[in-house]
Amino acid sequence: MKPTLNWQIASVKNIKPETTSVKTFTLKLPAWMRHRAGQHYDIRLTAEDGYQTQRSYSIASEPEREGEVDLTVERVQDGEVSSYLHDIVIPGDRFEVRGPIGGYFVWEASMTDPLLLVAGGSGAVPLMSMIRHRVASRANNPTALLYSSRSFEDIIYASELDHLSKTNAGLKIFHTLTRSQPTDWKGYARRIDAAMLREVAGPLGGSAQVFICGPTLMVESAANALVKIGIDSNRIRTERFGPTGG
Numbered sequence: 366m367k368p369t370l371n372w373q374i375a376s377v378k379n380i381k382p383e384t385t386s387v388k389t390f391t392l393k394l395p396a397w398m399r400h401r402a403g404q405h406y407d408i409r410l411t412a413e414d415g416y417q418t419q420r421s422y423s424i425a426s427e428p429e430r431e432g433e434v435d436l437t438v439e440r441v442q443d444g445e446v447s448s449y450l451h452d453i454v455i456p457g458d459r460f461e462v463r464g465p466i467g468g469y470f471v472w473e474a475s476m477t478d479p480l481l482l483v484a485g486g487s488g489a490v491p492l493m494s495m496i497r498h499r500v501a502s503r504a505n506n507p508t509a510l511l512y513s514s515r516s517f518e519d520i521i522y523a524s525e526l527d528h529l530s531k532t533n534a535g536l537k538i539f540h541t542l543t544r545s546q547p548t549d550w551k552g553y554a555r556r557i558d559a560a561m562l563r564e565v566a567g568p569l570g571g572s573a574q575v576f577i578c579g580p581t582l583m584v585e586s587a588a589n590a591l592v593k594i595g596i597d598s599n600r601i602r603t604e605r606f607g608p609t610g611g
């Protein structure tokens with residue numbers, strides 16, 4: 366069995382509220398191994414009666430951080446695992462995880478093409494790992510993140526993104542707020558569409574490598590719009606945060 370597929374017992378080191386419905390869990394891993402930005406872990410929970418359930422969660426932290434990973438989890442209405450993580454789990458708790466998993470939706474600093482990241486909601490998680498990896502490895506490829514959230518309060522990692530965009534040459538952050546906007550809002554205020562993608566992607570040129578992550582419909586419509594504006598589909602990698610489990 367590949368080492369990443371072995372289950373290990375993670376312990377919760379820290380829990381950080383990101384928004385009212387999103388928390389980041391820092392997990393200490395006894396068998397930590399360096400991940401590639403974009404990969405995920407599986408979490409497996411076991412009840413006292415032996416019932417087991419598992420879900421996938423993307424890694425939010427950069428691969429350069431040793432011994433631990435951040436997983437950022439959005440509470441899903443009546444969600445079995447996300448509600449448990451939000452409501453029950455406290456620092457010091459332990460549960461099974463395996464990973465890092467995934468070899469397609471990954472970006473490494475050795476990939477020097479311009480980078481276009483498109484996120485919807487908690488789809489920002491693996492893209493944040495890529496941005497943190499870009500910063501930690503001092504990569505300087507032109508990079509843009511287009512991030513769609515319902516409201517200003519729903520933006521995950523808002524202050525870190527703001528800080529990074531001011532301190533990192535070549536990193537541009539664009540927000541769109543689809544449901545409500547602050548009165549002085551200067552960003553986009555609609556769902557991601559071809560015109561928006563043209564404005565954001567244009568300066569990166571035709572050789573940009575694209576990663577899109579979020580709800581299935583958002584991912585598909587953004588990928589279709591990018592092809593429509595002339596981006597080669599071979600340069601677009603997608604990850605859908607549909608229900609997992611089993």
Ligand SMILES: Cc1cc2nc3c(=O)[nH]c(=O)nc-3n(C[C@H](O)[C@H](O)[C@H](O)COP(=O)(O)OP(=O)(O)OC[C@H]3O[C@@H](n4cnc5c(N)ncnc54)[C@H](O)[C@@H]3O)c2cc1C
Binds near residue numbers: 405423424440606
């Ligand atoms: C590769 C991968 C990476 C993922 N990474 C993350 C991550 O970084 N952060 C994160 O918060 N989630 C992530 N997810 C989604 C996560 O795995 C779970 O599906 C999610 O947390 C819901 O699990 P649950 O047990 O709480 O809900 P469930 O008990 O499985 O579902 C409860 C109800 O919610 C619906 N539902 C389930 N999942 C979703 C969803 N994602 N959106 C809307 N409705 C849903 C179900 O259809 C059901 O009606 C990822 C999924 C995949 C496949």
